[in-house]
Amino acid sequence: MLELIVYGIIYGSIIALGAIGVTLIYGILRFANFAHGDLMSLGAYMALFLIQVLFPMLGVPQERFGGTSFGWPLILALPLAAAGTALVAIALDQFFYRPLRVRRASPVILAMASLGAAFIVRNLIYIFWGPDKINYFPGLVRPAWQLPFEVRLRPDELIIFGVALVLVVSLYLFLQKTKLGKAMRATADNPDLARITGINTEWVRIWTWIIGAGLAAIAGILYGVNALLYPEMGWGFLLPLFAAAILGTVGNPYGALVGGLIIGIVQRFSTLWLNPAYQPAVAFLVLIVVLLVRPQGLFGGRS
């Protein structure tokens, strides 16, 4: 039982990192970004390129900490892949979404464009890396620790949670303490009012992509560390991401965090009764319940 909660929290923290991006983009750019899952895959594959091709060429030391996958390669790959993914997201925005926005296209049209972008990104991954399932560090033995209360945990999983926690805390500080963070929250709350008060909303949008795509990339890498990389991995995350964002009220990053953890725990718990293959469907089930009972989400005042 406790073990499932622990696994759920770890998996949920990965979902939360993705869902925060979904909810910020939903709130600030006002559309459902169906390419978000594929940005997660893109980040994970960029890290793969760094770890398996670029870093060995540059002679980055390969030692790792204890029984983990984490060493210089992965630690360097996290920010670099996040930056790379953010650049791709900004490029997608400048070339595809911005012209539509300028034309005042409806949110559904932007969502459709994001579906097209998702296809472009996913197929680029297929083109460069092929359809196989890939491991960051093939052949690496990663024994699990035996903790009290019959919890088995790999050191990797603890670090995954740690990384997620650090990112969420920094995001909290950023949104609460910095001027830009406050501007972002204001834009999410009411874009017209934000513009009137002199907030540069275009700049806010760029930062939304940087944060959203960066967190998505890191979520993708952390998932890859815990499991395997494959081109459709991000697409499989789309349902949990949106379920978490809607559960935690669209536009509310802290809600997305809570939503992600809940979805993660519910998904892991469902394996007690259900075939583990059904976990995305479980996220969908949660989404149905939310839409039926409380469509405005846990933290929404009115519908």
Place this chain on the structure above:
Amino acid sequence: MELKRLLVLGAMAILGGWLLSFFGRSRRTSVLLFVVGAALVGMGIAVASEGWVDYLVTPAIAAVIYAILSVGLNVQWGLTGLFNIGIAAFFAVGAFTSAMITKEMPTGLAAEYIKQLFGWGLPFPAGIVGAMVISGVIALFIGLLTLRLREDYLAIATIGIAESLRLVFQNERWLANGPQPLPGIPKPLFCLVEDPPCVWLPGFLKDWFAPLDSRDYEAILLVLLTIALLVIFVLLQQVVHSPWGRVLRAIREDEVAAAMCGKNVFSCKVQAFVLGACVMGGAGALFTASVSTIDFGLFHPMSYTFLVWVMLMAGGSGNQKGAVFGAFAIWAIWTGTTFLSDQLVPFQFKTQVFYVRYMLVGLLLIMILLFRPRGILPEEKGGGQ
């Protein structure tokens, strides 16, 4: 001329003339273009070699099925503005429902290997009706759940139902043979190519169909599907021009205004969503006739959700003619590039080329949204006519 070529020629000439007639601005030019198109295609098929006729029939069948899907999506998106990303699921559910309604329960040794929920052995029309009903019921459920909420929640829910159904079909063996293909689906009118032919056929037609053998079935199917497409098109054309169709367009343009006019926006949206899903389910039933086995892997969202979207958007959403034309045009490009890449690309890049084409389709969708949002055949004012 042998009967098979005649059947293919008839179906393709009608399709070719029809597609060209869409570009006529008046009734007269449309008729003229129809005649020109039909004559050109007809002559082409008449002089083509046997191999080419065979080569063309299979993609033509697929194109007609895509056209039905595209027309179904047009009811949801083109008319009403409902964003459905689960087309493949409605299509697949229709296919599986129809397959199980028309095929018998496996017996003897086969029962060990083929599991299915039911098998009624009913005639094909029952399969089509069943497929439409089940797809419609699923659409009703999603529609009631999401159509009162923000408009993109529908899209998320359709992804959800599509992925969930995929998981159920791939993991539950008892339902429709799980990950294994479901074989032995009867083909409608297959008895025409059998020896002896269908018992119900009048005597002179028996002689007429006698030269066909089972390899010629695709020609029969193409004729059957062409008729199905024309019937669906005409029926939906009635819907588009009905007062109800006008309400749908009003909702698409301005929901609040439509509600102010006393229209029940929610109910109309649900009806439109269900109607479109019924058409997609029906397309699934027709699809089973073109394959010998089905498994859920066939119904990949890349091929049956995304491509259909590109077809409708390229053709011209809101315009049924555009939906049909887009399906044929994009399918022609799609199979044409398959053919070209098979011929030109060196062996070691084959898999890459496959994904490059999908990537270009994604790019094409965005380019349409950016530069030609109304498509090749834009919606006519007042819905045409």
